[in-house]
Each structure stands twice: as C-alpha cells, then as structure tokens.
Amino acid sequence: MSLTNEHLRSIPLLASFSDEQLERFKTVFERLELTKGEKLFAAGDKARALYLVASGEVTLSEGDAVDIHVRPPAPIGELGALSDIERNTTARVSEDAVVWRAPRDKLSEFLAANTDIAFVFYDNLTHVVADKIHRDERRLEDMRKNLIRTQKAMKKLRDYVAESEDTPISEHVHDTLDYLIRNNRRANYRVEPPSSLAALVRLDDNSELPVVEISRTHFSLEKDSGALPDTGDRVSGVLKLAGPELPVSGRVLRTLDRRVDVELDLLIDEYIAVLEGYLSRVQMVDFVV
Numbered sequence: 001m002s003l004t005n006e007h008l009r010s011i012p013l014l015a016s017f018s019d020e021q022l023e024r025f026k027t028v029f030e031r032l033e034l035t036k037g038e039k040l041f042a043a044g045d046k047a048r049a050l051y052l053v054a055s056g057e058v059t060l061s062e063g064d065a066v067d068i069h070v071r072p073p074a075p076i077g078e079l080g081a082l083s084d085i086e087r088n089t090t091a092r093v094s095e096d097a098v099v100w101r102a103p104r105d106k107l108s109e110f111l112a113a114n115t116d117i118a119f120v121f122y123d124n125l126t127h128v129v130a131d132k133i134h135r136d137e138r139r140l141e142d143m144r145k146n147l148i149r150t151q152k153a154m155k156k157l158r159d160y161v162a163e164s165e166d167t168p169i170s171e172h173v174h175d176t177l178d179y180l181i182r183n184n185r186r187a188n189y190r191v192e193p194p195s196s197l198a199a200l201v202r203l204d205d206n207s208e209l210p211v212v213e214i215s216r217t218h219f220s221l222e223k224d225s226g227a228l229p230d231t232g233d234r235v236s237g238v239l240k241l242a243g244p245e246l247p248v249s250g251r252v253l254r255t256l257d258r259r260v261d262v263e264l265d266l267l268i269d270e271y272i273a274v275l276e277g278y279l280s281r282v283q284m285v286d287f288v289v
Contacts, residue, residue: 003029003100007052010073013124021117028110029100040076040091040099047080047087049103056097060089069094079132081107082125147184154181190215191282193242199278201248203237211239212259214282216275219248220261228255235262241278246271 005022008014017025029052034040040051040058051058053072060068060076067089070076076091081104093099111118158177161170190213193199199211201221213220219239229235229252236249248271250262267275 003031003052003054007054007073007100011050011052011075011078012128013078013121016124017117017120021120024114025110025117028102028107030103032099032101034093034097034099036093036096038093040093041087042090043087045087047077047083047085047104049101050078050081050107051076051091052100052102054098054100056093056099057095058097058099059092059094061092062089079128151181151184190218190220191279193282197242197278197282199242200240201237202240203235208240214279216264216272216279218253218261218263219250220259223258223260228258229260231255235260239275241274242281244274244278246274 003026005019008017008022008025014022014025034056041047043062053070053074053076055072058070058076060070070091077087080087081102084104111121154177158174158181161174161177164170192213193211199214199219200208201211201219202208209221209223211219212222231252231254233252234249235252236247238245239248246267248264248267250264253261253263255261
C-alpha cells in the first residue's frame with residue numbers, strides 16, 4: 001500500500017501542507033509490513049520515530065489495560081517523537097498492518113534542508129500543542145471541581161461520624177476520613193521539577209540526588225545505587241532549588257523501587273517563602289496566560 005496525501009493529512013502537523021510539500025515529505029517515511037503481535041515500541045522506550053498506520057490495526061496499552069485501538073489512517077506518537085521523551089504506552093500490532101515510519105533523525109535532517117516546509121510544520125506544531133494544553137486544562141479543571149466536591153462531602157461525613165453515637169468502627173472511619181481530607185489539601189499537591197528548574201538534595205554524606213517531586217510538605221528523591229533508608233528513618237540535608245538553597249530535614253514515609261518519599265519537618269517562615277517561590281516558578285512553566 002502506497003503512502004498517500006490523505007494518509008499524511010491525517011497527521012495534524014501536516015494537515016495544511018500543499019500537495020507539492022507532501023510529495024517531498026514522503027521521502028522521510030519508510031514502509032513496515034508487520035504481523036499480529038509485533039511491537040512498534042514499549043512503554044519506557046525513547047521516542048525515536050513517528051508512525052502512520054496505513055492498514056490493519058495497532059493497539060495502544062498501558063500495563064495490562066488496552067486503551068486505544070488505532071485504525072487507518074492514523075498517526076501514532078508524533079509529538080513524542082519530536083521531543084525524544086519516553087513512551088508511556090506500548091504499541092502492538094493487533095491485526096497484520098502496513099505502517100509507515102519517520103525516524104526522528106531523518107525528520108530533523110529533512111526539516112533543516114527544507115525550511116519552507118519546516119516553517120509550516122512548526123507553525124502547525126504550535127497550534128497542536130496549544131490545543132492539547134487547552135484540552136488538558138479543561139480536564140484538570142473538571143478533576144479539581146470533583147476533588148472539591150469530594151472534600152466537602154468527606155468533611156460532612158467526618159463531622160457526622162464524630163457527632164453520632166460511637167460504634168466499633170466509628171474511630172477508624174473518622175480517622176480515615178480525616179487523613180484523606182488532610183492529604184488532599186492544596187498544600188500537599190506535588191509538582192515534578194522540569195529540567196530547566198531541576199531540584200537536588202545534598203545529603204549529610206555530601207551525595208547529591210535528584211528531586212523528582214516536591215510540595216510544601218513533602219519531597220521525593222531518587223537513589224540509583226546503595227542502600228535505601230527504612231520507613232521512619234530521619235533524613236537531613238540541603239535542598240538546591242535551581243539557585244536558592246535551604247536546609248531541610250524530615251522522616252521517610254516510604255520507598256518505592258529506588259524512590260524515597262520524605263515528609264518535611266516544619267520550616268521557618270524564611271524557608272517557607274523560598275520553597276513557595278520555587279513551587280510558583282515550577283507551576284508557571286505549565287501555566288498558559
């Protein structure tokens with residue numbers, strides 16, 4: 001099956017290309033004939049190419065759950081391929097398929113040599129990303145409203161349990177609701193430091209470890225080698241927040257694989273201001289104004 005302009009225009013990044021531009025762009029793609037069960041990529045793989053399903057079917061899944069059945073003409077992974085990020089799903093052929101692949105390196109070379117196409121391509125990319133951010137913001141707003149409603153309902157239920165006659169389960173229900181309410185407060189919302197605002201923690205042994213999540217009350221670090229601390233152990237060091245630094249200490253809540261979650265001890269007002277300033281900078285990276 002040949003690669004047609006209709007196939008290419010199914011990719012939002014190419015939707016506004018002229019026929020002449022699409023004919024040139026076709027040289028980037030290579031044809032793959034795949035049988036049922038073969039994988040295009042697995043979760044955790046680096047994104048090295050964008051794909052276009054021309055016939056058959058490809059299934060995208062996360063873990064054991066099947067999320068999406070992709071049928072032609074349809075692109076797969078075009079935004080990921082441009083940013084060299086890790087795939088978060090596995091793409092597997094569920095019906096014998098013809099798939100066209102555009103390797104990331106070949107695509108970059110083509111755009112560098114064809115600036116007229118590159119201008120249209122990156123202009124389309126800006127609009128595609130803006131639309132995605134807008135949709136994500138709407139979904140996040142729906143989630144935020146649901147969380148607020150859930151918080152209010154749990155508070156009413158907690159108060160009702162506290163005011164009602166004691167039963168064998170009253171204390172457990174009350175304490176569980178109270179824990180969930182406190183854990184869902186805005187102060188506990190965690191952010192992932194972007195590479196441009198990377199955060200590190202320098203421990204007392206002078207080792208520096210990356211901070212993978214941080215909030216006003218917690219931070220999580222990754223320890224690639226060596227022994228991990230036990231739950232309940234004390235941790236202290238210096239948080240390096242893309243410039244500002246502040247001494248911190250806390251208690252290990254849990255370890256997951258090589259990740260260590262730490263609950264911060266109370267900070268003095270000066271250090272709270274430094275931490276909140278950093279969190280605001282990180283949040284602004286994702287905020288569209």
